[in-house]
Amino acid sequence: MADHAALIARRERLLGHNMSLFYDDPVHLVRGEGVWLWDAEGRRYLDCYNNVPHVGHCHPRVVEAITRQASTLNTHTRYLHEGILDYVERLTATFDRSLNAAILTCTGSEANDVALRMAQAVTGKTGVIATNHTYHGNTAAVSQLSTRMPPVGGFGGHVRHVPAPDSYRPLGGESGEAFAEAFAAEVEAAIASLQESPHGFSALIIDPFFANEGFPDLPPGFLDKTVASVRKAGGLIITDEVQPGFGRTGSHMWGHQRAGIVPDIVTLGKPMANGHPVGGVVANADVVNAFRKAFRYFNTFGGNPVSCAAAMAVLDVIEDEKLVENARDVGEYARDAFKRLAQKHAIIGDVRGSGLFMGMEFVLHRATKEPATAEASRIVNEMRERGVLMGKIGLHQCATKIRPPMPFSLENADLMLSVFDDVLSGL
Numbered sequence: 001m002a003d004h005a006a007l008i009a010r011r012e013r014l015l016g017h018n019m020s021l022f023y024d025d026p027v028h029l030v031r032g033e034g035v036w037l038w039d040a041e042g043r044r045y046l047d048c049y050n051n052v053p054h055v056g057h058c059h060p061r062v063v064e065a066i067t068r069q070a071s072t073l074n075t076h077t078r079y080l081h082e083g084i085l086d087y088v089e090r091l092t093a094t095f096d097r098s099l100n101a102a103i104l105t106c107t108g109s110e111a112n113d114v115a116l117r118m119a120q121a122v123t124g125k126t127g128v129i130a131t132n133h134t135y136h137g138n139t140a141a142v143s144q145l146s147t148r149m150p151p152v153g154g155f156g157g158h159v160r161h162v163p164a165p166d167s168y169r170p171l172g173g174e175s176g177e178a179f180a181e182a183f184a185a186e187v188e189a190a191i192a193s194l195q196e197s198p199h200g201f202s203a204l205i206i207d208p209f210f211a212n213e214g215f216p217d218l219p220p221g222f223l224d225k226t227v228a229s230v231r232k233a234g235g236l237i238i239t240d241e242v243q244p245g246f247g248r249t250g251s252h253m254w255g256h257q258r259a260g261i262v263p264d265i266v267t268l269g270k271p272m273a274n275g276h277p278v279g280g281v282v283a284n285a286d287v288v289n290a291f292r293k294a295f296r297y298f299n300t301f302g303g304n305p306v307s308c309a310a311a312m313a314v315l316d317v318i319e320d321e322k323l324v325e326n327a328r329d330v331g332e333y334a335r336d337a338f339k340r341l342a343q344k345h346a347i348i349g350d351v352r353g354s355g356l357f358m359g360m361e362f363v364l365h366r367a368t369k370e371p372a373t374a375e376a377s378r379i380v381n382e383m384r385e386r387g388v389l390m391g392k393i394g395l396h397q398c399a400t401k402i403r404p405p406m407p408f409s410l411e412n413a414d415l416m417l418s419v420f421d422d423v424l425s426g427l
Contacts, residue, residue: 003040004028022391023384032057035405035412037389048390048404048416051357054246054271055317056405062274062313069309076300077104083308090315092282094253096262101288104303105279108242108269109137114281114297115265116141116203119236121294122264122287125200129190131164133395135212136205136240136267145205158199160190166395167216168350168361169369176219184225191233203236203265208255209244209357214394217352220260227261236287237261242269242279243357247318247406250328250355258354273310277301323406327355334358334402334413341417345424347372352399356408359393359400371396375427382423388416 007028011019027045031038034056037045047057055062069083077084088102105111120126130136130145137143143151144159163171163186171182187204194201204226209215230237244255245268252258256266264287268280279302281288291297301307318324335351335358342348342360349363362372362379376398383390391401404412 022389024381025384027384027389034059035408044387045384046388046404046412046415048388048402048408050389050405051243051248051403052270052275053405054248054274055314055321055323056274056407059274059313059317061317062276062310065309065313066276066306069306072305074304074306077303078298081305083305083312084303087308087312087315090312091280095266095282098262098284099266099282101283101285103281103288103291103297104307105281105299106277106301106307107137107279108240108267109139109142109279110299110302111242111267111269111279111281112136112142112205112238112240113139114291115205115238115267115283117295117297118265118281118283118287118291119203119238121290122236123200123202123234125194125202125235126158127160127194127197127199127201128158129160129162129187129194129201129204131206131210131213132161133164133213134205134207136207137269157197158194160193162186162190164213164395165210165216165218165222166214167218167352168214180219180222180225183222184229187226188229191229191235195233201233201235203238204230205238205240207240207243208259208261208263209249209354211243211357212393214361214396214399215353215357215359218259223259223261236264238265238267239263240267242267242271243403246271246314247324247327248355248357248403250324250331253324272314273307274314276307276310278307278311318406321407324355326408327406330408330410330413331355331358333410334417337413337417338420341421341424344421347375347424347427353402356402356404356406358402359390361394361396361399363398371398373398376400378427379423382426383419386419386423388419390416 028040029037030040035047037047092100132147136145170179191201239256247253249258256263266282272278338351347362348360350361362376364370364372376392380392393401
């Protein structure tokens with residue numbers, strides 16, 4: 001622990017205060033492989049949290065692709081290179097035909113920043129709608145979307161926040177169609193507010209899985225009326241696929257496909273190249289060209305040959321190792337087991353998720369659905385002490401966030417479930 005204290009003190013001195021760390025006793029990691037991580041003392045942890053190493057920590061095919069390309073050529077996109085063209089062609093083939101062009105960036109934050117400007121270029125408006133518990137990155141533009149860390153000087157007036165959907169405590173107290181109608185009504189009111197302002201209305205930006213909102217279980221067609229209202233008002237739909245994308249939900253390659261909608265703009269990030277810093281924006285060529293005409297944009301590192309080689313290797317591994325199917329099968333298995341544990345442990349109020357993105361919400365009393373926020377923190381920390389890493393999330397910060405690398409197996413799930421049962425029994 002003394003070593004930890006010295007490392008933390010050095011970190012704060014060199015990187016500044018308030019740099020977030022997971023867990024009451026932070027983990028000092030030195031190595032990763034597949035779904036496993038090792039700390040400086042040689043202890044092994046089952047990684048049930050990290051979606052950045054999407055196809056597994058240090059996947060040999062991704063490492064080899066990076067090494068091969070880095071030893072051949074790396075430069076920016078003001079020179080001709082086939083790597084970016086081959087990748088964008090392969091990537092856009094996984095989308096609806098209307099989403100046929102892309103801009104590659106370095107981060108999801110930058111991708112969302114570009115997406116907002118695309119909507120401005122197309123509509124000539126600047127007003128944007130987001131949920132009140134979202135997160136879309138760190139740039140000055142996208143930080144305006146987050147209510148959890150309000151920007152210095154306050155919000156600019158061009159953003160309207162709507163209540164995040166919560167399937168466990170649905171808006172208006174009703175589920176199903178009424179729940180969807182209530183959400184659409186909130187979006188329509190926000191559109192009207194923006195249209196009455198100098199900003200006008202350009203876009204609705206959402207994570208189609210509503211991951212940071214606690215990934216609620218939404219009825220089929222939940223977003224249909226909302227999308228229709230946005231389009232009727234001349235706005236664009238932006239879906240942030242940083243968390244649900246690349247097959248994470250087990251049912252579809254992309255979260256918006258699972259939600260049954262076709263957006264105008266899609267943003268990508270963290271898992272895109274298994275930890276190599278790559279992000280992207282996918283849209284129709286007309287939208288991309290409108291952006292190119294309205295904004296002088298160039299990114300030195302976005303779409304460089306090494307990044308594209310890493311990203312292409314990720315697509316190869318997803319396909320060859322059938323990782324979307326694995327996410328579906330292992331995810332269903334684990335959620336069924338969590339539902340059985342809910343019959344044993346009253347603190348589990350709700351089990352939800354899709355594919356290898358799942359969790360449960362902890363409550364003090366099922367009848368009142370009172371959030372067990374402190375208990376959720378304790379559970380996550382107890383799991384870490386027992387060698388299983390997961391996080392917490394949601395509107396009330398009382399839902400577990402289980403989002404492991406995609407090769408996560410039934411055997412891995414059994415270990416996680418066994419430890420989880422022990423931790424809850426010891427509360």
